Amino acid sequence: MRIRQLISPKPYCRAVPVSSWKSLARKKGDETDDDRAKQSQYLLFLGNRQYGQLADIAIEAADTENPTKTIKGDKKRIKQIVSNDRSIDVALFGRMVADDTNLNVDACAQVAHAISVQTVEPESDFFTAVDDNQRNGGEDEAGDAGAAMMGQIEFNAATFYRYANVDANRLQDRLGDVNATAKAVSAFAQAFLTSVPQGKINTFGQNVLPDLIVVNLRDTQAVNLVGAFERPVVPDYVQHATEALVRRQQDLDKAYGITPVKTWVVRIGDDTAAADALVDGKTTSLRDLVADVERTVADRLTQE
Incomplete structure (x- = not known):
């Protein structure tokens, strides 16, 4: 199951999770x-x-x-x-x-870093905090202008391409149940497609849903279409990014004979119209996509 999406322009921040820790209470000896x-x-x-x-x-x-x-x-x-x-x-x-x-347990899912589809340059958000007591002429800080803290945060605003895939067969091996596997795949799709980075969310308010979602069910191998953006797109970003993504998938399917078993497309607006070519114009909603993914994965795993 391959999932990809285009996210419209927004500030993007990435939080780095803590992967391990060691006790500092005592020396080992x-x-x-x-x-x-x-x-x-x-x-x-x-x-x-x-x-x-x-x-x-x-x-x-x-x-x-x-x-x-x-x-x-x-x-x-x-x-x-x-x-x-x-x-x-x-x-x-x-x-x-x-x-x-x-x-050890081998992961059944892969999630790529989000990348911008166009050329971007980092911008700087300057901030300062004012000490009202100093600003009003506190006795101890009579000559201070009142700035208690200042700094800057780098960010960028771009249209992003995100990609993830799930190996449904290996996931079934881990879970041992077809229905549980199908539910897990659909739940992963729902979470991935609607997730919003939480880092600095109150500062930048990056509550933006994707303009385009493409989900491919393949029986060959995982295929990341990131090569579509080796050459940065130009305005209008969403329109040209959609066209580049569609061309990339069609070219790869033709060259390697890896046409998906089934494709779902959820899109918004006229700028993403080029994606209709992947599903013969039969786009869907996210709710129907998630439900159909669960049914399709369950059916195929049962047949195998």
């Missing part, structure tokens, strides 16, 4: 068994069911004379709980455990 039991060397992503099962083990161990020894004795059962994870989040985005590769 000073740790006791109880200290180590309370610390984690990295984040471990699990499903709610696994958290509940592990919590039950911890509660049981807390009632024994030596909780640490009890936990160590349950190591095999704990590892089995973690390795049998059926969480949709973990199945989609994977998990890496550096010191025990048996607990």
